[in-house]
Amino acid sequence: MKVNIKKKAFGTNVIFSDFSLSIKEGVTSFIMAPSGWGKTTLLRIMAGLDDDFEGSVDGKSGNNIVLFQENRLVEGISVLSNLKALGVREEECIDVLSHLSLYEDRYKKVSELSGGMKRRVALSRVLLLSGDRYFLDEPFTGLDDDCKRETALYVAKKLSGRTVVVVSHNKEDSLLLGAVDTLVLGE
Amino acid sequence: MKRYISEKKRKIFLVVSIVFWVLFWWTMSTLIKEKLFLPSPFSVLRALVFLFPEEEFWSSIAFSSSRVVLSYSFSFLVAVVFGVFGGLSEKFEILLSPLVKAMRSIPVASIVILVLLWVNSRNLSTVVSFLVVFPILYESVMSGVKNTDPLLIEAADNYRIIGYRRLRYMYLPSVFPYLENGIKSSLGLCWKSAVAAEVIGLPLHSMGSKLYEAKVYLDTPSLFAWTLVIVVLAVIFEKLAFLLLKTIKRRVMR
The missing domain is CATH 1.20.5 (Single alpha-helices involved in coiled-coils or other helix-helix interfaces)
Incomplete structure (x- = not known):
């Protein structure tokens, strides 16, 4: 996958100019950059969610699954209902929830969960879908260290052999996910 | 506060x-x-006690209530379907907007007289309550759909949550609170407009025609008694509807 951005701007604020990047298929790539650098913008361009820029992205066709920066869950319904909305079998949902230590909380409303738990529900949703590529935006926001390690291992296992792009400001996440390529940008 | x-x-x-x-x-x-202007609570109570054993009393209640239920259920179904379409498509919303605005702003009395030209008086109240209730429910469903978080919708697009699952899990939880408010403000109006229509259309064996008779015979205690009956019925229906809504909510919001 090749990304070539001649220019991306929000109004007069230019985010990228003459920026290019290539992503290996079938492995996990890790893009690290400080906050405010434009990680989310880059991820959205790569995933095909944002085409308001000058340049091109080659090899983005197919089903790109995105873990958004925000959790984007339906707060008023249960964890399980949020997953069932995907149209996957309940046993699969239960399986993923158990691995992310959310089994006990499956009937709880999302609004009753902590930030870290919500993040794991959002991750579960992504892991339940089969896509051609996965784009994860700060996947472990709000998770404490132990939980983060456990979660990262499961994510790495579930998505092994797939094309995964992770953006984060935390270098440690790269090791936890066993990323093959690590790009440090904005330094 | x-x-x-x-x-x-x-x-x-x-x-x-x-x-x-x-x-x-x-x-x-x-x-x-002077009983004619303001009957005492006792004379109203007496009028009410005299009404109870009459078959006509119960058949009037049955006639008017069944029409209210019918009209409200129908308005509800149509409002939900149209509200979803209106919320999803701006063109559909604009297409309906003149009609809905007209329904909202035309006085009930005008609607009653107009509708009386088209349908017979037996079904008048059904049509009139529909015209009063529909815009309220339609707009509440539409606001709920429109106010569904756009970030959530973007996620639903990305995760291919479509069709029934999209309506059930993405839109319905957002629509429900709006619908609750819509029901709260329209249920009472449904009764009021139905009775007003009956008073003008005078279908046989209806509560509206009983109110009218009481007025014609200058029987103010009966007028008060019937009014009391209508208010009590409206309250009972409201309680039942909220009970039903609570049950549905428990099933939807899980």
Whole structure:
């Protein structure tokens, strides 16, 4: 996958100019950059969610699954209902929830969960879908260290052999996910 | 606003307030001394007791209530379907907007007389309540759909959540609170407009025609008694509807 951005701007604020990047298929790539650098913008361009820029992205066709920066869950319904909305079998949902230590909380409303738990529900949703590529935006926001390690291992296992792009400001996440390529940008 | 009175004390105070107003009514009626203008609470109660054993009383209640239920259910179904379309498509919303605005702003009395030209008086109240209730429910469903978080919708697009699952899990939880408010504000109106339509259309064996008869015969105690019956029925229906809504909510929001 090749990304070539001649220019991306929000109004007069230019985010990228003459920026290019290539992503290996079938492995996990890790893009690290400080906050405010434009990680989310880059991820959205790569995933095909944002085409308001000058340049091109080659090899983005197919089903790109995105873990958004925000959790984007339906707060008023249960964890399980949020997953069932995907149209996957309940046993699969239960399986993923158990691995992310959310089994006990499956009937709880999302609004009753902590930030870290919500993040794991959002991750579960992504892991339940089969896509051609996965784009994860700060996947472990709000998770404490132990939980983060456990979660990262499961994510790495579930998505092994797939094309995964992770953006984060935390270098440690790269090791936890066993990323093959690590790009440090904005330094 | 902060409440300073506890729930239990509020209830007691409410009962005291009701007693106060009934006493006030009774005092006024003894001062006026003319049953025609203001009957005493006792004469209204007596009129009510005389109504109870009459078959006509119960058949009027059955006639009018069944029409209210029919009309409300129909309005509800149409409003949900159209509201979803209106919320999803701006063109559809614009297409319906003149009609909905007209329904909202035309006085009930005009609607009644107009509709009387088209349908017979037996079905008049059904049509009139529909015209009153539909815009309220339609707009509440539409606002709910429109106010669904756009970030959530983007996620639903990305995760291919479409069709029934999209309506059930993405839109419905957002629509529900709006729908609840819509029901709260339209249920009472449904009764009021149905009775108003009956008073003008005078279908046989309806509560509206009984109100009218009471007026014609200058039987004010009966007029009050019927009014009381209508209010009580409206309250009962409201309670039943909320109970039903609560059950549905428990099933939807899980």
